[in-house]
Amino acid sequence: MKREGFPVAISGLGCACSLGFHVSQVAQSLRSGSAHVVPVDLFSVEGCQARTAAQFPDSPAELAASIHTPSRRWSRAAQSVLIVLAEALQNCETFQPDVVIVGTTSGGMDLGEAFYRRAADGGNLDSASRRVRSYLPQTPVLDALRVLGIRAPVRVVSNACASGTNALGMAWHLVRSGQANRVIAGGYDTLAQLVFAGFDCLKASTPELCRPFDAGRSGLVLGEGAAFFLIEREGAIKITGYGSATDTHHLTQPHPSGSGPATAMRRALEAASCEPDAVDYINAHGTGTPQNDACEAAAIQSVCPKAAVSSTKAMTGHTLGAAGAIEAAFCAISLQQGFLPPTLNFRGPDPGVSLDFVVNASRESPPHKVLSNSFGFGGANASILLEVE
């Protein structure tokens, strides 16, 4: 059932990940099907089975410092947030949001880790206040907004890997219902040792290539990035539906039936009054883990079996709390530029899966309605529908 409301549109976008620090760079790499998965050099991965990640192509420090010199001392997360927010606002410098909604899982974890090491080693903590403050997930956003002259309440949503999509969904509710006129929404996460080791100990990371939806897939590769949207009523690309659902099967494993993801997708389509067959493309969560991809493929087959499907995580790695925002940004780029990004490293699907996967090279096929899926620990499932007129 469609609930009437105000239109919700994207009027500005910034995006950074392993493919580049600006939307134009990212779009070019998406189209050419490039990946930037490299040996981790940010921290020790000794003893881990996985050794690679989709790191930023360069340190964000210099670029951030070109916007605000003192940001050299910020966390890597805060630097990336500043770069991406500045890009989103570059053509809308007077944009003053009613609220800023951000998805993340780790915040400024790198500085939190540094504080812990120092405390555990019995080091002097007197100079460590900055590290503690920067560890808090709201700090990177507050600091960047302050530099950019924006004062608004900041909400941090931390629903594991669905966080970015949840943040966009919350923004969609607010603008659609008229409870807000302008919202900045998005997500960020940068690589941190604790998180890297966490996925490794769960055997969710792969020592090989990330191969979403491939029958021989062996796990995910972590990544880092950020994406932010300016959301208001006017804009060429509309957000027309959002749906979410909680799967209570297990804290870290989805129900094999795919019922949680399927419910989220259906709710997003219902909110937009969109027929499933009208969806041209789905940017799947597609982590490359055996369980996620099997469950998601089942959900897509049951809800939108005709849509073209790809997972961009073989290119960008899994950016966790940023993934929903980054992949919604990829959807916006697809709608704007008329192509579908590929699933790299794909050889063949699971038996019985007959989806229209876009594999190994992008497809020139202008979509009109695209769905972005994000699922996370805790059974958090969220889907968002974007359309171009």
Place this chain on the structure above:
Amino acid sequence: MSAPSHILGTGWVTPHGRSVHDVCEKLSRGETPPCETLEFADNAWPCYRVDPSSLPETQVFPRLRRSGHLSHFALGAAINAVDAAGLTEEEKSQMTIVFATSDGGVTYTRRFFAELGVRGPGAGSPLLFPETVYNAAASHIAAYFKSHREATAMVGDASVALSAMAAGREQLSSDLTKHVLIVAANECDAISAAGYSRWNFLRQSSGGPEGNIFSEGAAAIVLGPAQLGKPVITWCQEGRPYFSSQEAFNSLQEIFTCHDMLPSLIFASCHGTALQELEAQAINHPSVERIDVKKSLGEGLAFTAMAQVVAASHHVEMTSKTALVSVCGFASGTAAAGVSFK
């Protein structure tokens, strides 16, 4: 931004116990619970802790078998609030959940990181890591009530509790859900005490009286449609950022000016910190009685901010008068809410 919403039920898990009425009595008398000590790397901090034996129902819930304290506190408070709201099984399965926290399951985070330090990055425990994720408690609560609606975790300083309340009210206003369960929780851990004491927000065992005593627990409310005899959140201003004491003062003053009300009781937030006097000045109701919840419950961040709301709701329910909740978080958030009886 949202229409008034009714508080149908409240609950909490505190160092003073779980009865809303009894703990409110202690708050009004300024009683403090027994003090324990957190120790880490040659430092020590006093703290108020929850008695684990006060949570028998969460300890037998299978999903929490390996969980940290935070999830137990959150679920305990949620069970009390939902019971008090009298929701049916069907209503429980359809309610939306918003969980607010400041540090999440920080004890497991510290233990996980300690494992990495001792045994190397490749030797972390797969049992600890999932519980370090901020939304773990929200997921456990959803599983307990068999809710398949959205369960959202929000993170921030104490003001995040009111941001969660604002988000819950928006869901009700948009007719997306009939009931919203909002839970805020905190657990004491030495690593967070070490961090917060850098800012002089927490008292050290060896130090003077500055700062507050670290504490833990959870508080929860159920919001829903109008019900006779239930308090109403008439307005809720979520966390506005500040970067200096003057900005915090200005922000609070602006909120109180915008939502002009003469409360019969004020539930303020800043006991024992430099922000306390500033908050009192911004409230500017010198003749109205003020209860500093944190004087009795300590600094429990998101937990104590939501405890202010629970205490305000209890006061309104008992007296049919109005209450003001003022929150000045330690890291950039000012927020406030009005609770009354309509």
